[in-house]
Structure formats: structure tokens, C-alpha cells
Amino acid sequence: MTDATSRDGSRSGSTAQPVGGAKGPDELRRQIEETRGQLGDTVEELAGKADVKGRAKARAADLKDKAGAMSVQLRSSAAHAGHTVQDKAGRAGHSVQDKAGRAGHGAHDTAGRAGFGHPRAVLAAGVAVGAVAAAGLVRRRRHGHC
Structure with a gap:
């Protein structure tokens, strides 16, 4: 809205003074600087939200970091599981070998007794x-x- 002056000299419409009103030129300058600072912060926030490409890149980098960490964790778990399986297979192999050896000795002894x-x-x-x-x-x- 623009200010309009009536015939009697009074003003109507919007005024240049804020609701609280400045108490002088220094107070008005301080309010202007404060408003400029707030406006600058708001513009920065809006620019950040509007930068879809930048936000997408940041999100992609974050996901890449998480995937790398998960990959390291999975490799570690797989290596641990592999060692566990290898140990169990080794113990099972030794057990089978011991049992086969005992059975072979038993068969040899039985064959010897049978002539x-x-x-x-x-x-x-x-x-x-x-x-x-x-x-x-x-x-x-x-x-x-x-």
C-alpha cells in the first residue's frame, strides 16, 4: 500500500514506523540492521532448502559412507563365520579320521582272527x-x- 495524504495533511495507509515504533533515528537504524540480519538468515535457509542438487549430493555421500561401513562389517562377519566353519570342519574331519582308523584296526583284527x-x-x-x-x-x- 502507498501512503496518501488527505486535504487536512493527515496520512492514511501504511506507516514507516513498526508497531512498537522507533524512538529516534538511532533506534530505527538498529531495527533496520536487525531486520536485515534476520532477512539474510531466512534467505540462507530458503536457498539451502531450494538447493535440491546440493542436498541430493550430501544425502548420496551420507549413504555411501553408511554402505562402506556396512560392507566392512559384513566382511568381518563373513570372515568370522568362515573361520568358525573351517574350525568345525577340521574338528569333524579329525573325528571321522579317528573313527575310521579305529574301524580299520577293528576290521584288520577281525580279519586276522577269521584266518x-x-x-x-x-x-x-x-x-x-x-x-x-x-x-x-x-x-x-x-x-x-x-
């Missing part, structure tokens, strides 16, 4: 049984008995 005193004799007997079984299978297939 197969030498491992070669046990091997020869196994080969003979396998050959008989294979010959039987070949004969059945040739005669059409699958």
Missing part, C-alpha cells in the same frame, strides 16, 4: 567277490534281465 592274517589275502578275497558280482551283472544284461 585272513595278511591284508593282501583280504584284498584278494574282495577282488574275487567283486569279479563274480560283475560277471553276474554282465550275464544278466546280455540275456535281457535288467
Whole structure:
């Protein structure tokens, strides 16, 4: 709105004085400087909010940092899990090896008591049984008995 002067010299419309009114030129200058400072802060805030590209870059950098940290954490967890599995597999392998060794010794002892005193004799007997079984299978297939 513009100020208008009536015929009697009184003013109507908006006034240059704030609601509280300045008590002199120095007070008015101080209020103007204060308002300029507030306006500058407001303009900066609005410019920051309007800078979509800048905000997107900042958000992308933040997400990249979080992803990098998560990647390091996942690698550490995977390495730990790998070591755990490797340790368990090693213990299981040793356990199976021990049991197989005990079973082999038991079979050797049993073969010795059964009259197969030498491992070669046990091997020869196994080969003979396998050959008989294979010959039987070949004969059945040739005669059409699958």
C-alpha cells in the first residue's frame, strides 16, 4: 500500500514506523540492521532448502559412507563365520579320521582272527567277490534281465 495524504495533511495507509515504533533515528537504524540480519538468515535457509542438487549430493555421500561401513562389517562377519566353519570342519574331519582308523584296526583284527592274517589275502578275497558280482551283472544284461 502507498501512503496518501488527505486535504487536512493527515496520512492514511501504511506507516514507516513498526508497531512498537522507533524512538529516534538511532533506534530505527538498529531495527533496520536487525531486520536485515534476520532477512539474510531466512534467505540462507530458503536457498539451502531450494538447493535440491546440493542436498541430493550430501544425502548420496551420507549413504555411501553408511554402505562402506556396512560392507566392512559384513566382511568381518563373513570372515568370522568362515573361520568358525573351517574350525568345525577340521574338528569333524579329525573325528571321522579317528573313527575310521579305529574301524580299520577293528576290521584288520577281525580279519586276522577269521584266518585272513595278511591284508593282501583280504584284498584278494574282495577282488574275487567283486569279479563274480560283475560277471553276474554282465550275464544278466546280455540275456535281457535288467
